[in-house]
Amino acid sequence: MPNWLRELDDLLRGRKSRAELLAEGTAHLKLGPHVAMAVLLGILYGLSMALYSALNRTPPAYAQFVASAIKVPALFILTLLVSFPSLYVFSALTDAEVNPLSELRVIVSSVVVTLAVLASFAPITVFFTFTTSSYPFMKLLNVFFFVVAALVGLGFLLKMLRQLDQARALTGRAKQPAVQQPALAAPDPPPPVRPRKPVGGPLFQTWLIVYALVGAQMAWVLRPFIGSPHLPFEWFRPRGGNAFIDVFRTIGELVGK
Amino acid sequence: MIRILAPVDDFLRGRGCFSIGTPPAGRIPHLLLFIAVFGFIYGAVMTSFSGLAPGRYHQMLYVGIKVPLLLLVTSFLCLPSFFVVNTVARLREDFPEALHAVLAGQACVTVALAALAPVTALCYVSSDDYNVAVLLNAAMFTVAAVAAHVVMRRYYGPLIRRAPRHAAMLVFWFFLYAFVGIEMGWVLRPFIGDPHAPVAFLRPDAWGNAYVIVAKLVGRVLQLP
Numbered sequence: 375m376p377n378w379l380r381e382l383d384d385l386l387r388g389r390k391s392r393a394e395l396l397a398e399g400t401a402h403l404k405l406g407p408h409v410a411m412a413v414l415l416g417i418l419y420g421l422s423m424a425l426y427s428a429l430n431r432t433p434p435a436y437a438q439f440v441a442s443a444i445k446v447p448a449l450f451i452l453t454l455l456v457s458f459p460s461l462y463v464f465s466a467l468t469d470a471e472v473n474p475l476s477e478l479r480v481i482v483s484s485v486v487v488t489l490a491v492l493a494s495f496a497p498i499t500v501f502f503t504f505t506t507s508s509y510p511f512m513k514l515l516n517v518f519f520f521v522v523a524a525l526v527g528l529g530f531l532l533k534m535l536r537q538l539d540q541a542r543a544l545t546g547r548a549k550q551p552a553v554q555q556p557a558l559a560a561p562d563p564p565p566p567v568r569p570r571k572p573v574g575g576p577l578f579q580t581w582l583i584v585y586a587l588v589g590a591q592m593a594w595v596l597r598p599f600i601g602s603p604h605l606p607f608e609w610f611r612p613r614g615g616n617a618f619i620d621v622f623r624t625i626g627e628l629v630g631k
Numbered sequence: 632m633i634r635i636l637a638p639v640d641d642f643l644r645g646r647g648c649f650s651i652g653t654p655p656a657g658r659i660p661h662l663l664l665f666i667a668v669f670g671f672i673y674g675a676v677m678t679s680f681s682g683l684a685p686g687r688y689h690q691m692l693y694v695g696i697k698v699p700l701l702l703l704v705t706s707f708l709c710l711p712s713f714f715v716v717n718t719v720a721r722l723r724e725d726f727p728e729a730l731h732a733v734l735a736g737q738a739c740v741t742v743a744l745a746a747l748a749p750v751t752a753l754c755y756v757s758s759d760d761y762n763v764a765v766l767l768n769a770a771m772f773t774v775a776a777v778a779a780h781v782v783m784r785r786y787y788g789p790l791i792r793r794a795p796r797h798a799a800m801l802v803f804w805f806f807l808y809a810f811v812g813i814e815m816g817w818v819l820r821p822f823i824g825d826p827h828a829p830v831a832f833l834r835p836d837a838w839g840n841a842y843v844i845v846a847k848l849v850g851r852v853l854q855l856p
Contacts, residue, residue: 383718386715386718386719386723387718387721387723388719388721487719490715490719491712491715491716491719494711494712494714494715494716495711495712496711497707497708497711498708498709498712498807498811501708501811501814501815502814502840504838505814505817505818505838505839505840506838506839506840506843507838507840508840508843511840511842511843511846526716526719529719530719626855628843628846629846629847629849629850629853629855630850630855
């Protein structure tokens with residue numbers, strides 16, 4: 375098995391998110407290889423999305439392959455770039471026990487998991503692309519797969535944060551000083567120890583909602599990913615509208631005449 | 632003959648190499664063979680509604696191939712997602728057993744269908760209504776699916792007891808498989824064969840989407856614009 379595949383396999387199997395391993399830090403969650411894996415998996419799914427444009431346009435819009443292969447990884451990376459600074463600032467303001475680099479590593483790991491799940495749906499997307507010409511159906515199918523992948527990634531992230539908190543508790547206990555013998559002279563009182571705040575607390579959960587909303591809007595900004603057969607190929611569509619309204623409109627188009 | 636069917640008997644009873652605890656890898660070739668053989672038998676009988684007319688015999692060969700194809704290609708498309716989601720749920724060590732369980736379910740569908748084939752043939756002899764044939768086959772597949780449930784429970788039961796997350800994985804497989812399988816069935820039609828339509832492996836308008844057609848029907852019923 376190639377190294378990068380073994381790395382991905384270990385991540386998916388949860389071997390990299392064991393509390394004992396996280397107790398030593400998050401350095402084993404290497405950012406570079408994880409970003410590279412995310413890009414590769416994103417390209418894979420992007421190509422499967424763009425197939426629709428090659429099959430349902432005359433002449434086929436092959437440029438959509440390039441556009442979608444760039445846009446799917448870009449969607450996840452840009453969403454993280456836009457929303458991560460706010461997480462860091464609010465975490466620092468509320469004095470959460472957090473190291474921004476550790477947090478970034480953990481979030482990138484969950485992005486890799488999300489993209490792995492998404493890429494695993496690629497054969498089904500390709501199958502439906504070959505068998506259907508309905509653009510609204512393909513749009514809704516892809517929205518559904520993105521939502522499922524995001525939910526799996528979210529579950530992975532929350533589990534990893536719990537493990538991280540457990541790991542911190544483990545190291546906290548290990549670092550507690552041994553019980554001292556009473557001294558003749560009363561020692562200075564120890565400085566008050568502030569309770570450690572969990573990483574995956576309410577602040578992080580609120581941030582996750584912001585992250586999801588930013589992701590949805592980023593997908594809207596970066597559209598088209600599939601490419602409507604009735605519109606010319608464009609790298610980006612003009613501004614206006616939003617993803618949530620469009621989902622309802624697409625359901626209407628699918629059901630309508 | 633009985634010796635040839637002995638592995639099927641073992642499979643249905645969960646004995647021999649199909650008993651729980653034996654290595655699942657050894658059973659998978661058997662299961663694939665059951666799907667191919669019994670799927671072919673039911674496919675041929677299923678289409679005998681119109682396939683026994685002169686000049687249409689090759690339709691039985693076509694549908695005989697298409698029934699195992701429907702089951703196996705659908706599984707093939709769903710497997711990557713099933714594998715990744717099982718891995719993320721930290722159930723990778725159990726994956727060979729889970730794969731065996733879902734394949735065993737499909738093998739049981741084909742065995743049950745082959746057992747019901749004489750009933751289907753009898754109904755074809757007694758009625759020449761195409762709509763009755765469609766409904767009859769829907770009923771046969773439903774009965775076979777219920778039979779498959781027994782086998783799935785047999786193999787998935789120990790997994791669920793070991794890790795309750797397997798129950799969620801089974802539900803995931805069921806919905807994904809049904810979602811893809813419905814479309815696969817639509818693409819691979821005809822299975823029964825309209826006696827007034829020419830014989831074809833796939834319909835000339837085969838590429839289409841079952842869900843889009845259902846959505847349009849719903850729209851028409853609700854009189855949406």
